Structures are given as structure tokens and as C-alpha cells.
Amino acid sequence: MNGASELSQAGGRTVISDAAVTKVAGIAARGVSGVYSLGSGSARAIGAIRDVVGATDLSQGIRAEVGTSEVAVDVSLVAEYGVPLQALANQVREAVYHAVQELVGLKVIEVNVEVNDVHVADSDSAKSPGVAKPPVKATERLAASFKDPNPQDRSATGETV
Template sequence: MASTEPTALASSTTSEIGAGTGKTVIHDSVVSKIAGIAAREVTGVYALGGGAARALGAIRNAISSTDLSQGVSVEVGETQVAVDISLVAEYPIELQKVADDVRFAVITAIESLVGMQVTEVNVTVNDVHIPSDDDSTDPAEARVQ
């Protein structure tokens, strides 16, 4: 769903110096990154992406290169954007609340930072993270840490 073409935005603000003297181009990857950052900041979001995307993200993290748009797909038009986000939620936080909070955060971030109208934010909860899953029961794994 992610488009690779940059998006040109017409400035609606005329009170700023230089307004109307050119066009602003915001690449779709920037919109995707902003949505990813906003979603990650929501309480109850453990991680973004599905299993394969998170595995690739773990490799990126190991080499200190985080993909902030992991699990986010955007479809950008002239003045509107639609967003699809897949995530892993924290247990026991209410999943509908997490999804609603992600929608609100993404819409707020894109509309305020990018200046585009968000037509929809589709949230897919791929998994639930249980804090006890982080505890290592294998003595060999405990030694590696």
C-alpha cells in the first residue's frame, strides 16, 4: 500500500513570508515515519509490525538502525492520507482502547506535522505481549545475557 512517489502539498497559509512562492514536497516515507513514531508513543503498544517485520526490526536494532516506519503502510493522495498499522499490544491493556489511542495519535501527528487530512487509520493487532514472555527459563539463555 505504501507509495514511493513524493507528495506535493499546496500551502494554505498565506500569512507567512514566501507563502505561495513554491511547493512543498513531503515524501511518503516521511508520512509513514511520523505515523510510526506517533503509534509507538501510545501506552499499550509493545511493538509495531507482524512477526516477519519484527524479526527484521530485531536485526536492524542489533546494528543500531531502527526502522521507525516498520509495521506502517500509507497511501498518500494530493491532500489526504490513509494509514494501515500492525502492532503488538501489551497485556492486559484493552485492545480497543489501544487501537483507538493509536488512531487518535496518528491522526493528530499527521494533520499537525504534515498538514494533510487523514481519511482512515486501520489498526491490526497481530499479537499480545505478556511480560512473563521476557523471562528466560533456559539457563543457557540466562548466561548469554
């Protein structure tokens, strides 16, 4: 027997954690065109802070229940405005199903998708009359402060900090 055959016949147990499955599912869901972000409002706010400090949570907005041979996945997402929501949910479901089935090797019994918000891009709101531009969020202000680690007083040049 060669080494590969001997290894494939070796006994033992494999345990795949919920965290591993949620990460695979999260990466698959984020890869679908039309998905703006994953998670609920509070999870996205915390996720924005994590993104700023370089600790992106790839499992945000994903919940998985992993059994010995089966898995069920719940996905919570924000869609881009203009994307048909039912079609987007079906594409996310298919992407997550395929990724978990292929990479994790467990039977996927269901992928539930919750579209909890729609993101309207700033450039679109500027073109559309009657659509108010959303206020700058605290997380965006926080992100901007991290991008300029040495803010200086620019009042002499007329700039505000």
C-alpha cells in the same frame, strides 16, 4: 513587505513522500502506552536485528497512501498483555491522526489499526501459574552476542558462553 510574508506567497509545489508520513505515524504509534511493538512477526524479527545494529526502522508496521491533499494510514501492532485492545486501537488511531494532521499537514481520511499479537512479559509469566515461559528467540540470542563483542572462554570460571 517583510521577508516572511514574501516567502509565504512564493509559488511552488510540495511533495510529501509515503516514507515521511510512515515515519511520523510510526513515531506517534510507538508513543502510545500499551504498544509493545509495530509490525508483523517477520517484520519484527528483522526490526530486532536492525535495533541491535543501531538502524531502527521507525516506519516498521506502518503503511501510508499519500495523495495530493489526503492520506490513509494502516498500522500493524503488538499490544502489551492486559491492555484493552479496542481502547488501545482507538488511542493509536487518535495519536497517528493527530501527528499526521499536525506535522504533515494533510487531511487524514482513515487510520486502520490491526492488532496482530499480544506480548506477555517474562515477569508476568513467572507470577502466573500454568503460563509457560516463552523460549529465547534467535533475535534475542543474536542481540546478546552483539552486546559482548569480545566473548572469551569462561569455562575456567564455570561460566558458559
